[in-house]
Amino acid sequence: MDINSVLxxxxxxxxxxxxxxxxxxxxxxxxxxPVGTGVISVKRATILFSIFAAVGAITQGHMNIKTISRGIVPRIEPIGAITISLAACLWSGFCTWRGIEISNTYTVVGSVIGYALVDYGSFQSTVLVNILQSWVLSPICSIALSYILCKLLHRIGSNFLNNARIKRIISL
Known part of the structure; x- marks a missing residue:
């Protein structure tokens, strides 16, 4: 068996x-x-997650793959890919075993940076800055959007339920 087959x-x-x-x-x-609110079972949520994760990876995954595989470093050699994957798997596996919630994206990006520092002595800091900005802005934007949507839905819901015709229908 040759080295490429082993890799x-x-x-x-x-x-x-x-x-x-x-x-x-x-x-x-x-x-x-959805599981915590009792809307769906763990089994059904897991099946749906699997389906939509696969669809997302197939249809949109190429953009993240490009950023991570060719944006942070110019090229990843096969042994580097093994090293990156092994480091990410070990850290993610350890955290999962300990019950620590982590992002596998952060783990993979960190592993790529470690590889870049060893093989290239540096990495594309502009790409990393863009990634870090998204990591900071994502929760902030989610908080703002959730707040606005929750306020809006509460207002719509209370107006809808306070409607006299709706109350008569519900009371029947």
Whole structure:
């Protein structure tokens, strides 16, 4: 068996391990709200998460793949890909085992930066700044959007339920 076949087998095994980490750790965030409110079962939420994660990866994943694989560093060698995957899998697996909520995206980006520092001595800081900005802005924008939507839906809901015709229909 040649070295490329060995690297391919190792890479596939690490990909499966990372996919397990995604399911074990990252699936908790989008599934927790509908499961916690009793709208859907854990099993159904997990199935839906799996389906939509696959659809998202197939249709939109190429953009993140490009940023991480060719944006932070000019090129990732096969042994570097194994190293990056192994580091990300080990950290994510450890955190999952300890019950620590982490982002696998942050873990992979950190692993790529570690690789870049060893193989290239640096990395594309402008790309990293863009990534970091999204990490900071994402929760802030989510807070603002959630606040606005919640206020709006409360107002619409209370106006709807205070309508006399609706009250008569409900009381029947």
């Amino acid at each position: 391919l087998i190792i890479g596939l095994a690490l990909s499966f391990f990372m996919a397990w980490n995604l399911g074990a750790n990252d699936a908790a965030s989008p599934c927790s709200i």
